[in-house]
Amino acid sequence: MRSAHSPRLLEFRVIVLGPSHHVYTPRCALTKCTTYATPLGDIPVDAETCETLKASGMFDAMELDVDEAEHSIELHLPYIVQVMRGQPFALVPILVGALSDQSEEIYGKLLAPLLLDTRNLFVVSSDFCHWGRRFRYTYFDRAHGEIHASIEALDRKGMALIESQDPGAFAAYQKHFGNTICGRHPIAVLLHCLRACTTRKHELRFIRYAQSSKVQSMDDSSVSYASAVIWSTDEE
Helix, strand or coil: CECCCCCCCCCEEEEEEEECCCCCCCCEEECCCCEEEECCEEEEECHHHHHHHHCCCCEEECCHHHHHHCHHHHCCHHHHHHHHCCCCEEEEEEEECCCCHHHHHHHHHHHHHHHHCCCEEEEECCCCCEEEHHHCECCCCHHHCCHHHHHHHHHHHHHHHHHCCCHHHHHHHHHHHCCCCCCHHHHHHHHHHHHHCCCCCEEEEEEEEEECCCCCCCCCCEEEEEEEEEEECCCC
16 A cells, blocks of 8 residues: 555545454544555545545544555455456545444444445455354354354354344344354444435345355364345336
8 A cells, every 4th residue: 555646536436344353443444545556456545535534523544554454455455456447436445443333323324325326336345254263153053963054054144134234133143143254343334324325225135155164073163255245226
């Protein structure tokens, strides 16, 4: 990441919500950088939108070392460049901290106008269950047989609640099971954001699920991954 001149006016905007892995904060934070460098090309940061969000008083500024260390936003950037295929766009990277239920709702309502703008694309960074002693999470419902099947059932229960776009139900699920979904706070912000978009309906569907390994014993470990897409169901 490096500083650069302010970007020219751009056609599209990509907002990335990523969980904080390296620093504790009960708030959200915005980058101080004006450009992000990737192997496929540089991405200008939308300074105007970032300044507008900062003016709400709800966002802190990421220190450069935190920004550089955080992979939850970074890992998406080359894929975004590839998908945009040369179309001009600017980035709004948002680091999401350990938010309370109330703060998740506040940030969701705050970001809703951006979701309603059809020039904007939202990317929410998360994986799903981190299972194993090294993750301090070994939930196992023997009714599902193998451990990996129990993990999948647990993940799919959460995925179904996310598809229902019910932030309260997702919060209750997290409180009950404590599933180690690292992007649970960005996901909750998105769910509140969708709920606040009262003038446009959206569909949310998971399209792929995988596990890094099929856990069969308590000595094993795995990380789950799931991909979902959201689109507006209203005619333009």
